[in-house]
Structure formats: C-alpha cells, structure tokens
Amino acid sequence: xxxxxxxxxxxxxxxxxxxxxxxxxxxxxxxxxxxxxxxxxxxxxxxxxxxxxxxxxxxxxxxxxxxxxxxxxxxxxxxxxxxxxxxxxxxxxxxxxxxxxxxxxxxxxxxxxxxxxxxxxxxxxxxxxxxxxxxxxxxxxxxxxxxxxxxxxxxxxxxxxxxxxxxxxxxxx
Amino acid sequence: xxxxxxxxxxxxxxxxxxxxxxxxxxxxxxxxxxxxxxxxxxxxxxxxxxxxxxxxxxxxxxxxxxxxxxxxxxxxxxxxxxxxxxxxxxxxxxxxxxxxxxxxxxxxxxxxxxxxxxxxxxxxxxxxxxxxxxxxxxxxxxxxxxxxxxxxxxxxxxxxxxxxxxxxxxxxxxxxxxxxxxxxxxxxxxxxxxxxxxxxxxxxxxxxxxxxxxxxxxxxxxxxxxxxxxxxxxxxxxxxx
Numbered sequence: 001x002x003x004x005x006x007x008x009x010x011x012x013x014x015x016x017x018x019x020x021x022x023x024x025x026x027x028x029x030x031x032x033x034x035x036x037x038x039x040x041x042x043x044x045x046x047x048x049x050x051x052x053x054x055x056x057x058x059x060x061x062x063x064x065x066x067x068x069x070x071x072x073x074x075x076x077x078x079x080x081x082x083x084x085x086x087x088x089x090x091x092x093x094x095x096x097x098x099x100x101x102x103x104x105x106x107x108x109x110x111x112x113x114x115x116x117x118x119x120x121x122x123x124x125x126x127x128x129x130x131x132x133x134x135x136x137x138x139x140x141x142x143x144x145x146x147x148x149x150x151x152x153x154x155x156x157x158x159x160x161x162x163x164x165x166x167x168x169x170x171x172x173x
Numbered sequence: 174x175x176x177x178x179x180x181x182x183x184x185x186x187x188x189x190x191x192x193x194x195x196x197x198x199x200x201x202x203x204x205x206x207x208x209x210x211x212x213x214x215x216x217x218x219x220x221x222x223x224x225x226x227x228x229x230x231x232x233x234x235x236x237x238x239x240x241x242x243x244x245x246x247x248x249x250x251x252x253x254x255x256x257x258x259x260x261x262x263x264x265x266x267x268x269x270x271x272x273x274x275x276x277x278x279x280x281x282x283x284x285x286x287x288x289x290x291x292x293x294x295x296x297x298x299x300x301x302x303x304x305x306x307x308x309x310x311x312x313x314x315x316x317x318x319x320x321x322x323x324x325x326x327x328x329x330x331x332x333x334x335x336x337x338x339x340x341x342x343x344x345x346x347x348x349x350x351x352x353x354x355x356x357x358x359x360x361x362x363x364x365x366x367x368x369x370x371x372x373x374x375x376x377x378x379x380x381x382x383x384x385x386x387x388x389x390x391x392x393x394x395x396x397x398x399x400x401x402x403x404x405x406x407x408x409x410x411x412x413x414x
Binding site for chain 1: 215
C-alpha cells in the first residue's frame with residue numbers, strides 16, 4: 001500500500017510521544033531516547049513500504065525502535081559505560097526525578113537486557129501479552145514467562161533501595 | 174498446588190485478565206489469607222510501578238527534530254530537475270561570466286562558497302576516516318589542511334566520529350561529522366573568508382549554519398535543522414562565536 005508523506009507526518013505527531021517514552025525507560029537517558037526516536041522514525045520512513053497493515057503501525061514502529069537500539073548499542077559498545085548513578089548528575093535529569101523514578105531507573109538498569117523492553121511495554125504502554133509478542137516477534141508463551149520473571153526481579157529490586165534512592169527520599173521529606 | 178506455585182502465577186497475572194484462566198488463582202486467594210495479603214501488597218506495588226512509568230520528561234523539540242530529519246531525507250530522494258530546465262540558466266551563467274570580466278571576483282567567490290556549502294548539506298561527502306579517537310581525527314584533518322591539529326577553545330567540548338577532505342572555493346577544507354549529533358557537521362576551511370555571517374543559499378535546503386573565523390581558518394557549523402535547533406545545540410556544546 002502507498003504511504004504518503006502526509007500519512008507519515010500524522011504518524012509522527014501521533015506516536016512520537018509513545019516511542020520516546022519507551023526509548024526513555026528502555027535506555028534510561030532522555031538524550032539517548034531522543035536520538036533513538038529520531039533514528040527510528042527516519043528508518044521507518046525509509047522502509048515504510050514494509051508495513052503490511054496500517055493498523056499495526058505501533059508494533060511496527062516498536063520493531064524498528066528495537067532494531068535502532070541494537071545498532072546504537074553496537075556503535076557505543078566500545079564507549080565506556082556510565083552507570084545511572086553518574087548520569088544523575090547530568091543537569092537534564094537531576095531536578096525532575098522522583099525517588100520512585102530513580103529507583104525504577106536503577107532497577108531497570110539491573111534487569112537482563114531481554115527482560116527490559118517487555119517490562120517497559122507492559123507497564124508504560126499497558127500492552128497486552130499478544131501485542132507485546134507481536135512487537136517483539138516472540139511467541140506469546142515466551143513473552144509471558146519472560147514478563148513473569150522480569151516482574152518478579154523488578155519488584156525485588158524496587159524493594160531494596162540504593163543509597164542514592166534513600167538520599168533522594170530524605171531530600172523530599 | 175502449593176502457595177509458591179500460585180505466587181508464580183501471580184507474577185504473570187495482570188488486571189483485566191480473562192477470569193476463567195485466573196479462576197484457580199482467585200479461588201486459592203479466597204481460601205488462603207497469607208497469599209491474599211501477599212497478592213494485595215504485590216498489586217499495590219505493581220500499581221505504583223505503573224504510575225511511575227507514566228511520568229516521562231518533556232521533549233519539546235523532538236517533533237521538530239524528527240521533521241527536520243525527514244525533510245532532509247525527502248530532499249535527498251526528490252527527483253532531480255530535468256536537464257532541459259538548465260537551459261534557462263544559460264543567461265544567468267552568461268551574466269556571471271560577464272561579471273567576472275567586470276571585476277566581481279570577491280562577490281563571486283562568496284557566491285561560490287555559498288553554493289559549495291549548500292551542496293554539502295544535500296550531498297555530504299562520505300567520511301574518508303571513521304574513528305572515535307579525537308587525536309587521530311584531528312591529526313588527519315591537520316594533514317588535509319596543511320596546518321596544526323588544534324581547535325579553537327569554543328570547540329573544546331565537541332567530539333567527532335569521522336572526517337573527509339574537500340575543496341571549498343579553491344581552499345583546502347575538512348568536513349568533520351559530530352559524534353553525538355547526527356545533524357551537525359563542522360566545516361573547517363583553510364582560509365579566512367570574508368562576507369556576511371550567513372550563507373543564504375544554505376537555508377533553501379532546510380539547513381542552518383553558523384560561520385566564524387579565528388583569523389586564519391574559517392569554521393562553518395552545518396546543521397540539518399532549524400536555526401533555533403542549531404542554536405540550542407551550540408548552547409549545549411558551549412560554542413560561542
């Protein structure tokens with residue numbers, strides 16, 4: 001089917017916030033999320049003829065975002081990793097993060113990579129198991145078992161706040 | 174089934190799940206106060222996580238950035254004008270040649286620079302060297318410019334990922350691609366070029382630029398996006414010219 005520039009522009013307006021939110025929680029960085037979202041839309045535009053059904057546009061965009069994320073990781077693999085604790089001192093994130101958000105970022109960072117995106121799609125977008133399975137191109141049973149395991153880990157991690165989270169909580173009192 | 178087995182089912186449970194599938198779990202919760210309490214705590218904690226996920230920072234310029242990237246992409250893919258249209262340019266070309274003979278040299282050089290810089294936006298040269306090593310990139314650039322490898326202080330925070338050498342208005346030049354901003358490149362020309370601080374034809378190709386000189390070289394920041402976005406980027410990187 002023919003996807004016009006106008007149609008694509010409408011999708012950008014409708015879904016940029018959705019894609020940015022996923023990228024933000026997935027990467028833990030607003031800057032990376034912006035870069036990833038821009039790249040995803042650009043690649044989506046280039047490969048728009050591969051979309052089979054416009055009803056599935058959200059899942060298709062998530063698939064492209066996943067692909068861009070892998071490319072980004074490969075590019076930055078050699079770069080020294082910065083922990084989220086250090087990132088907190090970026091001026092962009094310090095004033096806006098609540099203690100809960102900080103704990104969530106730190107917990108997500110500790111989750112296994114294969115668990116992180118399903119968790120973000122589950123909580124942030126409230127997608128059903130079926131929708132997550134389609135977006136990740138995985139069998140629904142795999143998604144269910146990964147999510148159960150990931151949620152168990154996430155709840156456990158959130159129950160054990162780091163020093164930084166405790167400090168943040170104390171600041172807000 | 175033991176309580177532990179039900180717990181693993183609770184981790185897989187989500188609000189709104191099909192009740193027939195969840196019936197054994199719900200039946201167990203009705204008869205096991207310990208599990209019921211555990212499940213209530215889990216659900217509360219789960220809801221709190223869900224609420225936390227709903228808070229995402231604002232990104233007011235994101236949409237504009239996406240559209241700027243798309244505009245550039247579309248520009249590159251736009252079909253080129255038919256050759257016959259170029260015949261209309263003949264009188265202009267003739268006038269320009271006449272202008273050269275009448276002594277419009279400097280003006281023409283400026284126009285030529287503008288055109289060449291504009292071309293860089295629509296057809297940037299592919300990098301001749303890709304590297305994350307700043308020293309290596311600057312040393313390579315210095316070789317292409319036949320000069321030292323230093324950058325002026327306003328560019329001290331900028332990092333690059335690739336470089337290519339080229340000629341701009343007959344002068345040696347290098348185009349350095351920024352590491353963390355796909356839309357930005359830095360053009361260094363091995364000459365001090367005079368003229369207005371804006372390269373007008375550049376704006377026709379949906380780009381922005383900022384140009385300055387240290388007295389020896391000319392620096393042009395090429396940006397595939399609006400003037401506002403470019404200035405935001407320059408501010409972020411501490412590029413004060």
